Each structure stands twice: as structure tokens, then as C-alpha cells.
Amino acid sequence: MMTFSLWDILRNLLNGAALTAVLSITAFVLGSLAGLAILFARISKYRAPRAFAKLYIEAFQGTPLLLQLFMLFFGLSLFGLDVPAWLAACLGLMLFTSAFLAEIWRGCVESVPRGQWEASASLALTYGEQMRHVILPQAMRVAIAPTVGFAVQVVKGTAVTSIIGFAELTKTGSMIANATYQPFLVYVLVALGYFALCYPLSWYAQRLERKFHAPRTN
Amino acid sequence: MPLVQTNRLHKFYGTNHVLKGIKLDVEEGEVVTIIGRSGSGKSTLLRTLNGLESIDDGTIEVDGTALVAGEGDLRALRQKVGMVFQQFNLFPHLSAGQNVMLAPQVVKGTNKREAAEIAREMLARVGLDQKFDAFPDQLSGGQQQRVAIARALAMSPKVLLCDEITSALDPELVNEVLTVVRRLASEGMTLIMVTHEMRFAREVSDKLVFMHEGRVHESGHPQEMFAQPATPEFANFIRSLH
Numbered sequence: 001m002m003t004f005s006l007w008d009i010l011r012n013l014l015n016g017a018a019l020t021a022v023l024s025i026t027a028f029v030l031g032s033l034a035g036l037a038i039l040f041a042r043i044s045k046y047r048a049p050r051a052f053a054k055l056y057i058e059a060f061q062g063t064p065l066l067l068q069l070f071m072l073f074f075g076l077s078l079f080g081l082d083v084p085a086w087l088a089a090c091l092g093l094m095l096f097t098s099a100f101l102a103e104i105w106r107g108c109v110e111s112v113p114r115g116q117w118e119a120s121a122s123l124a125l126t127y128g129e130q131m132r133h134v135i136l137p138q139a140m141r142v143a144i145a146p147t148v149g150f151a152v153q154v155v156k157g158t159a160v161t162s163i164i165g166f167a168e169l170t171k172t173g174s175m176i177a178n179a180t181y182q183p184f185l186v187y188v189l190v191a192l193g194y195f196a197l198c199y200p201l202s203w204y205a206q207r208l209e210r211k212f213h214a215p216r217t218n
Numbered sequence: 219m220p221l222v223q224t225n226r227l228h229k230f231y232g233t234n235h236v237l238k239g240i241k242l243d244v245e246e247g248e249v250v251t252i253i254g255r256s257g258s259g260k261s262t263l264l265r266t267l268n269g270l271e272s273i274d275d276g277t278i279e280v281d282g283t284a285l286v287a288g289e290g291d292l293r294a295l296r297q298k299v300g301m302v303f304q305q306f307n308l309f310p311h312l313s314a315g316q317n318v319m320l321a322p323q324v325v326k327g328t329n330k331r332e333a334a335e336i337a338r339e340m341l342a343r344v345g346l347d348q349k350f351d352a353f354p355d356q357l358s359g360g361q362q363q364r365v366a367i368a369r370a371l372a373m374s375p376k377v378l379l380c381d382e383i384t385s386a387l388d389p390e391l392v393n394e395v396l397t398v399v400r401r402l403a404s405e406g407m408t409l410i411m412v413t414h415e416m417r418f419a420r421e422v423s424d425k426l427v428f429m430h431e432g433r434v435h436e437s438g439h440p441q442e443m444f445a446q447p448a449t450p451e452f453a454n455f456i457r458s459l460h
Contacts, residue, residue, distance in 0.1 A: 115307035123320070
């Protein structure tokens, strides 16, 4: 029978943690870009993009992430598309992230008082100029803390991708637990790994919240 | 020809007919004050003049730029019509100077140095040249409103709309704002105001417009109107002020 030293366990878990980090960052960065596009559709002057974005957001918010991954992973293979686990994981988390971020950011844009729109309109700024110079700079301040906070959810959300066989931290943990017969030790280490990834983000979000909780004039 | 001209202006909020065929002429350099009870349509009328409220019928013409039942070049109109709001609406993420610089830079393409010069000049006009770098939350309400006036002036508008600009101010801060408006009036700025400061309105206005139920009910020279109300509604309104 093979034996595993603590270092063997740790080494493998660190590899898994690295994949978790890479998956989180990829999903978050791509999801932010897609989320920005969904945001602009959601607050558009036109009905069609607004309706599409609303449906998109509700679909992703109203179903479990796990099912979204299943549909990507198993559903696409029905159409003859062979989706590898890593691609399904990235894609699924990206879509999930984009929907949530778009909704978080919509709230931030709408928190900018109507008077800001009116004042900038009365100065003859176009919609795009209002957005760029007046609305988004104010919305961004409000958005930073909840956005970083949501990043924590994304990191924890990556654990779900273990189900479709992507060898991130949780999947690595369960494989090692099976091989070493030391599930408690392994899962405690796995949990510590997530905590080490998430805690700095939570801490940072809290700090930003205090920093940007600036007084407003109206 | 009048600088500002509206004809047969109609506006509905759903089934509520708020403006019922307004005809208003404002000559260049004239100071016009619109008064009336709340709900009479006075603020709505003011806000149609720079397209913040759309109109359902009629025309608005300002210095040759026309808006016909909502169709027309809003951007061109807004460059001729400045507006100051009850709630100041300064951009809180920008300093006083940057608030004034923004529109000249973005809309007119003025370069930064020149825009800063304009901003200093406009802030000096409202007596705040030393507050160029202050942020809105570091200014009193009166100072914020003066920056808002400077911001509107920086676009060199043909006419300035003032929508109850002292109503949100503490009483002791009202005068500094009225002093600025009084000076603008004496410099020949065309002003259209909605205000509850009746004494001030009588003092600076060339023309008073009394609105009642969506119509211009009575208008004329303020002293004469107050001395001899032509309609019972206006007489009632005056009585309710005391």
C-alpha cells in the first residue's frame, strides 16, 4: 500500500488551490467584461436589450450554479460538442459572474440621484458623455466594495466545478481523501485553502467600503 | 423677435393635462418670474424650455433653435439654455472648478487650460474664485448653489432658467444666492425663474407670469399686477402669501 506524507498531501492541494485561483480570476475577469455588456443592455434606452438582459440575469440568478454547469457540460455534448471540464467550468462561472455583476452594478448606477442626470443633460452632455463623466464615476465608487465582496462568492463557487471533474481544490481534496483515508485532515486543509483565498478579499472589501463610504451632497 | 418663444405648448402626464396651450415670449435681457400654486405647472413649463420635460404639442424656440412637439436638436437648444436647480445637483466627485470646466471641455471641446480659465472667471463672478479646488461636500448650500450658477454660465447660455433655486437653502444663505442673481439681472442676463421669494420677484422682474391650472392666467409688470390683480385667482394667490 502506498503511503502519503503530509507534504505529499499539501503539495497536491497547493496545485489544486492554484487551479482554483486561476479559475476564479479567469471567471471574474471575463465575467466582469460580459457583465459590463449586460449592464449596458440592462440600462439601455431601448426595450429589446433591456428585456434580454433582464431575462439573462433572472435565468442565471434563478437556477443553481451546479445545474448551469451540468447543462453546459452534458447539454452541449448532446449537440456533438465535446466540452472539456475546464472549459465548461470557466464558461459556466463566467456566465454566472456576469449575470450577478450586471445586477449589482445596475443597482449602483441607479443609486446615482436623478438630479445628476438632469444637471448633466441641462449642460448639453449626450447620454454617453453623461455616463462617462458623471454617472459611472459615481456608480463605480459605490460598486467597488460589493464587487470585491462578490469575488469571494466566485472563489467559493469554483468548488462546484469539482462535480464535473475539474481538478481544482475541492476535487483534488476528495481524490486525496479517498487515497489516504484521512478525509477529516484533508478537508480541513481544503477549507483552510479556501479561507486563505477568500479572507484577504473580504478584508479588502471591508476596507474599501469604509474608504468609499464618502458623504454625498444630494 | 423675442429670444424665447413658446406657442400652444401642451403637456400631459398620462391623462393629466398639465400645460394647456402656453404662449410665452421673453425678450433678450428680460427677467421673467413664473409664479403660481404648486401643481399649477410652473416648474414643468420651465423644464420644457431645455427639454428636461418633453412636450406633446406646440413649439419652443430659443434664439433661432426650434423644438416642435419634442422633435428637434436638444443638444443645440441646451447649449443656449442654462439651468440651475433647487437641489444644486453639483457633481460630487468633481471639485468646484472641475464642475464648471466639465461641459465646456466635453461639449464644446475647449482645451483644459482654457476651460480652467473660464472656470476661474465664472467662479469669480459668483464670488467663489478662492474655492476652485473645494469639493461640493466642503461647501455650504449657498456656495454650492453659486457654483451651480457658475457652471451654467460657463456655457455662455442665452438664457438662464432658475427652478426654485433658494428653496432648499437655510434662510441665512438665501441672500448670497439672490445677490448673485440680482447682479446677473443687472448685467443684462435673460432670466426665467420660478420662485417663492415674492419680494425678490417683484424687485428684479420685468415681467410676472401667474400660472393657474396649466394656463398663463395673468401676466404683466409686477408692481402693476400686485397693485391691481386682474383676476380673482391672482388676488386670492396674493392674499394667501400674507
